Amino acid sequence: MEYLVEGVLRAVKLLITMDPYVISVAKVQVLVSTSAVLLASATAVPLAVLFCFRSFPLKNFLLTLINTGMGLPPVVVGLVVFVIFMRRGPLGFLDLIYTREIMVVAQFLLAFPIILGVSIAAINAVPESIRETAYTLGARDREVALLVVREAAFGIITGILAGAGRVFAEVGAILTVGGNIAYDMVTPEGIIQVSKTRTLSTAIPLETSQGDIAAAIAFGLILLAITFILNLLVSVLRRRAGVA
Amino acid sequence: MEYLVEGVLRAVKLLITMDPYVISVAKVQVLVSTSAVLLASATAVPLAVLFCFRSFPLKNFLLTLINTGMGLPPVVVGLVVFVIFMRRGPLGFLDLIYTREIMVVAQFLLAFPIILGVSIAAINAVPESIRETAYTLGARDREVALLVVREAAFGIITGILAGAGRVFAEVGAILTVGGNIAYDMVTPEGIIQVSKTRTLSTAIPLETSQGDIAAAIAFGLILLAITFILNLLVSVLRRRAGVA
Amino acid sequence: MRSIVRLEGVSKRFAGKEVLSGINLEIREGELLTLLGPSGAGKTTLMRIINLFTRPSEGRLYFRDRDVAQLRGEELLKVRRSMAMVFQKPVMFTGSVFYNVAYGLKIRGYSRAEVERRVDEALRLVGLAGYEARSAHTLSGGEAQRVAFARAIVIQPELLLLDEPTTSLDPISEARVHSIIRRVKELGISVVLTTHKQHEALALGDRVAVLKDGKLQQVGPPEEVIYAPQTRFVAEFTGMVNIFEGVVEEVAEVCRVRVGQVQLEMPAFEASPGERVCVGIRPEEVMLLRTDVPLNPRHRNVLEGVVEEILPQGSAMLRLRIGSGGLRISADVPRHVVEKMDVREGGKVLFSLKASCLRRLEE
Amino acid sequence: MRSIVRLEGVSKRFAGKEVLSGINLEIREGELLTLLGPSGAGKTTLMRIINLFTRPSEGRLYFRDRDVAQLRGEELLKVRRSMAMVFQKPVMFTGSVFYNVAYGLKIRGYSRAEVERRVDEALRLVGLAGYEARSAHTLSGGEAQRVAFARAIVIQPELLLLDEPTTSLDPISEARVHSIIRRVKELGISVVLTTHKQHEALALGDRVAVLKDGKLQQVGPPEEVIYAPQTRFVAEFTGMVNIFEGVVEEVAEVCRVRVGQVQLEMPAFEASPGERVCVGIRPEEVMLLRTDVPLNPRHRNVLEGVVEEILPQGSAMLRLRIGSGGLRISADVPRHVVEKMDVREGGKVLFSLKASCLRRLEE
């Protein structure tokens, strides 16, 4: 229990003092994970619309595949991405391994099936008559899709938040492709640690393996705080937009 | 790329030969993760119904908290559970640490918010008239709740699958509280490794840390295959039940 | 006849707005009561109160002489289970027709065999035998309506509440539903049916209750409501288009009321001279008089007027709008009469507002 | 008049089932065409074809003399954008009334000011000025219907397609919608309106097209459809309840047809003796004859019968079901006539089927 109490205190202190290391780690986390979620949303939501509007053979099977994708093991995703982008891999010439860009790619793969799956469920629940009404009013396919997304907003946003939850908390994939790298920078003020590919989520197991459970818990709390603020933001925006 | 090819071949071989180690590891995985998902579903779905049917102060705020919960970092969940159940912790006397039971508890905590959040979105989309019709036909609250769940089945099942996806692929929590423990058994056929608290998902980073990327990918594929079969099962049952 | 449901002084407010006020109404055993009123009158709200769905803000609700307005839990359930309601826009549960119809029985714990027997019976009653396995979402509107019926009837309620059951049906389907309702009544089930269609209320109801703005205007047998409307609204809503405001000039064996430049003679009613009153006559009670024969002195309230407009009214009648002495009077006249008398727009006509048909209306 | 839409031999099959067959129909500029038919006749399908929503399986569809049946993409959009359709059960988009009404304008890229001006105008037209900020999901059924109207009108279509716009409305709301439709017509917009209500089709339509089982039965002005139904179905659907099958006995200046034990005289038609034909007469054209005065020799087809049943028909009329010579004949008679002649159930009556009103009907 002392660990918990100490973890909370440590989290508060790190936040109040704006610890530069924590800030740099948090910055990478937010940068990478929000990019991944935004990219995944931007692709998965339109695909969900397409999926629901078109009928094609093996649709049910494809849905099962998508749902299976919600259970992609992050480490495996990380490894596969790694193997493809590593120096000797087919895309090794891009020299992306151990960069933030490749972390975005890996997390994108994790967020994508969740956002897709939940969005499909949400869009499925929008009555077809909404779509038809839009068409009779002269809407183009694109405009109809937008409208349906608006109607399914509550469910889709839940899907995006679930996807965000997954990637913000995820370790396996970004650890593998990103390497959890931080530099000790020698500065006039002394040595400070700066994150290159270290995130709050990957910093947690590192602290644990160094035996600093309280620090791990503190980092976890900070991560949760960030997730919470993002959620709060979304909920406010959602109410402001009046969609759900 | 050879890693990928080798990983696939290795996975096929392990499956065909019914490798006893892999089977024992997979058994623990299925046992622990399905227990967690079932428990989480059994609690989250009724709570989602309650949440949607009742109105109370701070409902929106609570929803934001639930959505935040979808982003609980597994390692932190693992640590917190560990700290509570460890020898010197408040519930240490239960002697549950490094058992399958405690792994279920940790994964339950991870699956719960996702299933809850997505179920809420799904139930929200069921028209109120369904509920009222059931009441006029003389249904009790419990029966009405069941009916609404049935109507929202597509979305709720998606939520459960997302929850299942998370816990089947998750490493941080079960590694921390379960310990990834296996032991060697001497049998007439030779020494075989048997899992105690090792799962496919926790075996993956182990293989990676040994530098055996192909093995890690093979384990990941087997894990995915299991997830896929579960998904297929659900989709067949769902169609059989005619709910979605 | 014993009453099955009795409302005493029932009022309902939603967010301060009074939706029902002071309703006193009795539903008698075995009767079919129609609740006639325009949109927003409070029909659905009243049905929901009877079904113990909505709690009245004031007043008492008796079910078989027991005050049930404040029941809760299992007690409430028991009472509700002796009623069934079909909503204005019935929704189908996802699943087969069988699933839908069997629902009420299953939750009552009937045996599988009994459920099947009763579902079969109910589907037969609504003319959908053999539809058991169909997915309910693929039904047409009319079929869904009938499944909703079967779903309600199958539990053999003592009281069946039907909220605008024919509103969106074509005449053929409507006739079918009417005959189903009559059969249900023959089973001894009491029925309350809301409608905004005057003809339906009158054709089906043993008694008609007219509701407007949450207030009961009149309750009585159909003929009474049509031919003795008590209020201006009931008169208007049942098609009495000629309604005038006037001043009482004489109260004796007959009353005389001045309306515009015209004095009308009508059956006596309680009033004092100089009082402002509202009087009305149905358009089909306005009689065109022949001008080629001498006027029969029996005719009262004979007026001359100019035909301003001729509109089709139904298929057999024409409605003449006649301007006369500052009044605008509508007269429904059979087509062949109009043709025979060679009445045209702009032409002059002689007509009579039969004294015995003129009625005084409350506001 | 120029035609705005023309269908030539349009058929539509769904999964092998023919839902529309060989439809030839023209919608003229500025006219209001009503499409009358029972549930399942194919009314909605026809509307969807006109709106380029559903592709006909066969036949041609001209919009302003251009074959548009196979258009795609932007071309199709351009044509569709000159029409607007209001569905049978309009759905509101989540959002404000303004959002709903403005939708069609926004996707057409109108300026904010123009959108606001037009939305205001449209809401005024449907009598919902000031409703802009209301959440569309909180509207009553009638209000939602009118918002759907405004949403369609606001884009100033050349052709407005209304699918059963008044089906679920009470008479007062229905009258309001009718007057809105008339105002829309005054704006020069052509309108096609489907309905299953005979009175609506006749009251609103410049022309009426009767549809049954996917086939056009008759197209023409309302009076023609009522008084000269060509087919048995049109006759039945427009309320001609007396339809008999008989055998032609004589074809001369008049025709004589034997129906049961009775020989009926009727206007001449082309047929040969011995042919089986179908004849009908509207119930209000059956005339009760007084028995206390001598029979006027003008009367043809005078029959005696027994009143089996008296039912209210609307509010002013009663329907007598009369059994006579093996036939069952319905007669709609004003209430006061019935009272005056003291007709009762079980009593005998004398009546005439006016020869000029008897019509031959195709099957």
Added chain:
Amino acid sequence: QKEGAAPEAVAEEAAQNTPEPGEMPRLVLATTTSTYNSGLLGVLNSEFQKRYGVLVEVHAVGTGAALRMARDGEADVVLVHARAKEDRFLEDGYGINRRNVMYNDFVIVGPRSDPAGIRGMKSAAQAFARIAQAKAKFLSRGDGSGTNAKEQEIWRLAGITPSGEWYEQTGQGMGRTLTIASEKQAYTLTDRGTFLAYKGKLELEVLVEGPVRGGDPVLANPYAVIAVNPKKYPERNYELAMLYIGFLTSPEGQRLIAEYRKNGEQLFYPDALVDRENYNQYLPVTIHGLYDEEGEPYTGVTLPPRG
């Protein structure tokens, strides 16, 4: 004036004064976790950076994975401790110029109650044999790490193939394995460094000492640094790798290792210096892309004189 500055301002300034990590030459080091987790690498690498303006990117992944990375050409240099694997790595031609850097030792730890009674035993193999005999709980890392390899070696020496439920494998790093051992009150083999780092949180004691405290020489734990063979991966920065090896094995590097303390304890013992006065430390003469403090191209390295 730095004193009163707001923390964020300090952070910002630090960020400004510091060359962006991207601009500095980069050396990728794959290593076992103990070197990183103990904090030693932080000290060594900052000094290296200060001196040469080279950033060291540390991948602390464990010996097996570190060698895997190097084999895949994802690292310039490795710092590991598993002799057999190192040899295979060299023999396969992936590594070159292996140098011993330092050593510490392994110890056998276990519960205070010591159910197998091994406290103070001089032979690790005998201690293991006694544990096996008592079927007392023993935790193995079972992850193919250097520690795990050493443990296997000792079992071999004891002539025992451990199996059964008393002998559990965690498949995890040293820290977690120690935590589990403490929770389960089991024996385990650990490197001294990690044990010292975790000591406060553990209910375990050192029962059998390693060579640092005069125990069984079998328990020695030598760390070696190996450059990736530029023949295999010409694109890897061999020159920087050799610069790093040179630094670690230089008197300066060795001094830093010897002086490093955690919780007051010395964790590593330098092992690279040779007694011969004239032994010349290998260092690259020119290093591409490296500039000295004046911004002039860097052409050589002068190490401070010994002492």
